[in-house]
Structure formats: structure tokens, C-alpha cells
Amino acid sequence: MWNKVTYYILPALLCLVCLTGCSSDDDVSIEQPSAQGTFVDTRDGKEYHYIHVGGLDWSVENLAYDLGNQDLACVYQNADDYEKDDYSTANAAKYGMLYSYEGAMQAVPDGWRLPTDADWAALEASHGYLSEAFNLLYAGYFTKNTAATAYNGNRFMGSWAYFWTATADESKVGEYYFARKKFYSTQQMERLSIAPSAYFLSVRFVR
Numbered sequence: 648m649w650n651k652v653t654y655y656i657l658p659a660l661l662c663l664v665c666l667t668g669c670s671s672d673d674d675v676s677i678e679q680p681s682a683q684g685t686f687v688d689t690r691d692g693k694e695y696h697y698i699h700v701g702g703l704d705w706s707v708e709n710l711a712y713d714l715g716n717q718d719l720a721c722v723y724q725n726a727d728d729y730e731k732d733d734y735s736t737a738n739a740a741k742y743g744m745l746y747s748y749e750g751a752m753q754a755v756p757d758g759w760r761l762p763t764d765a766d767w768a769a770l771e772a773s774h775g776y777l778s779e780a781f782n783l784l785y786a787g788y789f790t791k792n793t794a795a796t797a798y799n800g801n802r803f804m805g806s807w808a809y810f811w812t813a814t815a816d817e818s819k820v821g822e823y824y825f826a827r828k829k830f831y832s833t834q835q836m837e838r839l840s841i842a843p844s845a846y847f848l849s850v851r852f853v854r
Contacts, residue, residue, distance in 0.1 A: 678773035700775035703853045707782040709743025710850040712754045719750030742786035748843030751811045759852040764814035764825040789847035809848040816840035
């Protein structure tokens with residue numbers, strides 16, 4: 648029977664369900680950096696900034712050291728220049744370089760290291776990557792794997808960020824390493840594992 652209790656309680660319950668199911672991701676608690684500083688890579692004189700968040704110092708620019716080797720470092724062109732395969736550092740000032748896994752391991756400066764899968768997990772738990780100070784950069788990736796895409800080249804510059812971790816995915820047959828990716832308009836950081844030489848990704852370094 649419809650009564651006064653039902654009349655008042657039912658709408659309140661429906662409102663509560665809506666508020667619970669539709670809560671915004673904006674409500675997450677973001678750990679802000681407890682310290683910050685600068686670091687100069689003596690190999691090329693480039694200055695990087697870093698912040699202390701999630702228990703580590705994290706670089707807040709993508710690594711941009713040019714290894715001078717197209718098998719290890721990015722083949723980088725303009726975002727709409729998909730069909731070319733010219734080695735270029737034209738976008739490195741903004742987005743850094745893209746590296747194969749081997750290239751990433753070689754390019755990290757002395758005193759720093761490539762973050763592990765666990766390092767990224769700790770950063771994600773603190774939501775520190777959402778801090779404005781972390782300065783996420785959406786460099787996309789580069790691939791020579793034409794089976795994975797219609798053609799080789801840069802993909803998703805300006806919309807997706809992809810980062811290597813140092814951790815192998817031992818659940819797969821063959822050689823794969825965990826990585827992270829994030830779309831520019833979402834808060835979620837996604838975990839994936841990929842072949843070490845088929846894709847060239849961005850690098851953040853930690854200590």
C-alpha cells in the first residue's frame with residue numbers, strides 16, 4: 648500500500664543510490680609532493696625537475712636523452728606524420744624521447760633507475776600521478792610493428808601516455824614487461840605488458 652512513509656522514504660533511497668553509484672572520480676585524495684628539486688644530467692647538460700611522492704623522487708619530465716640509435720631510442724615525428732620513418736628529436740623538448748625497453752634501461756641517468764611495477768603501484772595508490780606537479784605528458788608511443796597497427800610510426804601523441812616499468816611479466820610465454828598507460832581525459836592509470844622491442848614508450852625515472 649502506498650502510504651506516507653513510502654512517499655517520503657522511497658525518493659530518499661533512490662537519491663542515495665544515485666549518489667553512491669554516480670560518485671565522481673574527482674573525490675579521490677591526491678598525495679601532494681613533500682619535496683621537490685632539480686637534477687642535471689651530466690651527459691647532455693639537460694636539467695630535470697623532480698618531486699618526492701609515493702615514497703620516491705620521481706622525474707616530472709619525460710626522459711629526453713638521445714642515445715643516437717634508432718633501435719633503442721624513438722623515431723619521432725609530428726603527430727600527423729604517421730607514414731614517415733625519419734629519426735628526429737623535434738618533439739623531445741616537450742614530450743621527451745621514446746625508448747625500447749633496452750633503450751630505456753640504457754638511457755636512465757646515473758643515480759636513478761627505471762621504476763618497477765611496484766613503484767608505479769605505490770604511486771597509483773597515492774594518486775600522486777594526478778598531482779599537477781607530476782606533469783603527466785601524453786607522448787603516445789612509437790611502433791615498427793605493422794601487425795599491431797595499420798602502419799608504423801607515432802601513435803596517439805597528445806592523447807595517451809605510455810611508460811615503461813623495469814618489471815618482467817612472468818605470467819606470459821616469451822619476453823614481456825609491464826607498462827602503464829593513461830588517457831588524457833580520465834583519471835585511471837592502466838597496467839599492461841608488452842614486448843620489449845616492438846614498442847617505444849616514454850620513461851620517468853626514480854630514486
